Amino acid sequence: MTLRHRIISLPEIVGKGYRDFWLFKGRYRVVKGSRASKKSATTALSLIVNIIKYPEANVLVIRKTFRTLKDSCYAQLKWAMRRLGVEEWFDCKLSPLEITYKPTGQKIFFRGLDDPLKITSIAVDVGVLCFVWIEEAYEIMNEADFDMLNESIRGQSPPGLYKQFTLSLNPWNEGHWIKKRFFDNPDADTLAITTNYMCNEFLDEQDLKVFELMKEKNPKRYKVAGLGEWGVVDGLVYENWNIREFNVNDISKQEGVRSVFGLDFGFTNDPTALFCGLIDTEEKRLYVFDEMYQRGLINDEIAQKITDMGYAKERIVADSAEPKSIAEIRRKGIRRMRPSRKGQDSIRAGIQYVQGFKIIIHPQCVNFITEIQNYQWDEDTTGKKLNVPIDDFNHLMDAMRYAVEEYTRRERR
Structure with missing residues (x-):
């Protein structure tokens, strides 16, 4: 198909607070954030831009269970296309759940960790599978499940292209393996950041009032749901x-x-x-x-x-x-x-x-x-x-x- 050039201003569309996240090209970029910190929206925008930017790149989107993907990541990626004004360039299907970039045939695949065989058996027609987004990564309780996925994304990348995992999560529990692996001991191939609602300039006064009331009435919750700090789980109601x-x-x-x-x-x-x-x-x-x-x-x-x-x-x-x-x-x-x-x-x-x-x-x-x-x-x-x-x-x-x-x-x- 013939594309019409589209000139956009990424700072106006994406907003502020994610410059390092957007530009990082290491293997792991991990973002924990509060509600309304635009971490999922920014990830979706960056993946759509990368599909267009790199004609040999394909994307795999993961959640713990497959059935949660349609109403979360799939919908978020469609929103990103509309925000960028490029929805006409993509073909979005529900069965099978996938998105195709029409000019080249590049794909965005959706898989759940509840069916690991469907992850390890993905074959692409164009280019290589190089970008992986794990949304609500907090749901992955077993680090071995991540290791299995990590090891399955391998092989030589074309010149100028790179492999990258993006993990986005809410920081509910400081005991999660993600904290120890990526935040406590980051290496040169890892970018681990914390964001919160204050970097989201697209919130209105009512949105901001929710967090101000939370700060006043429930400061413990505000630290996690407002500021994106790790949650401390103590005194569980159910342990059985x-x-x-x-x-x-x-x-x-x-x-x-x-x-x-x-x-x-x-x-x-x-x-x-x-x-x-x-x-x-x-x-x-x-x-x-x-x-x-x-x-x-x-x-x-x-x-x-x-x-x-x-x-x-x-x-x-x-x-x-x-x-x-x-x-x-x-x-x-x-x-x-x-x-x-x-x-x-x-x-x-x-x-x-x-x-x-x-x-x-x-x-x-x-x-x-x-x-x-x-x-x-x-x-x-x-x-x-x-x-x-x-x-x-x-x-x-x-x-x-x-x-x-x-x-x-x-x-x-």
């Missing part, structure tokens, strides 16, 4: 959990096992979260097998997503604070949804009940894993732990409590 694969159908057929679903509403700042589990009250086991976790969903979209996931006929207990939303979703075909029955001390009672179970989490439930390993008891100004959880990392945690509410109430009788 592990991550392992299991067959949902096999577990559901076991005697006494019942399905449990819970929904916590969100929209702009908080995600709508659907908890999908199986409960075995005799063996005291709670299996977490699926989840929905997405911001910006209106009620019609929530109903459609539940239907698409195959759970429209399930009994779903939803947050009773939004009766209108529950009624609307029921009219869209999710007829067994009902409100939770919140009562005095229901949060503490629900937590105590779940604490009596072994929680087994399927690896595909990456948002549940992130929440449960950061869901902590709150503390007062002196640092003393309180008997209430923090108001953060609690969307799927609340949905889980709603899901098992019926069993909690039975035990309290």
Whole structure:
């Protein structure tokens, strides 16, 4: 195809705060940042520019699980094309999920670490696979999974081209292997930076007010979610959990096992979260097998997503604070949804009940894993732990409590 030249000003489009990140050509560039630090947006912009700049370059985009890619990285890259004014130069497909640069046939591939064979078997028709973006790299709990991916990107690069991994993440836990490997002991082939919302000049006054209120009312959270500092995880609400694969159908057929679903509403700042589990009250086991976790969903979209996931006929207990939303979703075909029955001390009672179970989490439930390993008891100004959880990392945690509410109430009788 014939391209029309397009002249753009990268500083105006990308903004400030990422000059070293943009220009670095070493093997690893790692950016941890707060919410609204534009780390994912900047990464997407740089990859689109590099595809155009280097006619032999191909890109691989990774997350822990494949199904999370369409609504995150794929959407972010499409946004980057529009921002750069080059969307007509790209062909974006959902099946298979991939993006093609029309003038040359270069590709952007999308893969999940839940299927490692599909990563190691990628073959490109044009040029070489040289740029890798790992979004929400915090989800990769096992350093060996990263090593496997790292070792698979090899071979001679054409002159002027280079291989590079970009890891973008929220710094929830200072104990993560990424901190030790890239931030504590960086080498000449590594750029590890921290960014925050203050380098994002595209935020409006309302956006900034969210962080100012956080700074005032929750300074501990502000250090991580506002300033991008490493989080210190202390005093977890749940410690009775592990991550392992299991067959949902096999577990559901076991005697006494019942399905449990819970929904916590969100929209702009908080995600709508659907908890999908199986409960075995005799063996005291709670299996977490699926989840929905997405911001910006209106009620019609929530109903459609539940239907698409195959759970429209399930009994779903939803947050009773939004009766209108529950009624609307029921009219869209999710007829067994009902409100939770919140009562005095229901949060503490629900937590105590779940604490009596072994929680087994399927690896595909990456948002549940992130929440449960950061869901902590709150503390007062002196640092003393309180008997209430923090108001953060609690969307799927609340949905889980709603899901098992019926069993909690039975035990309290």
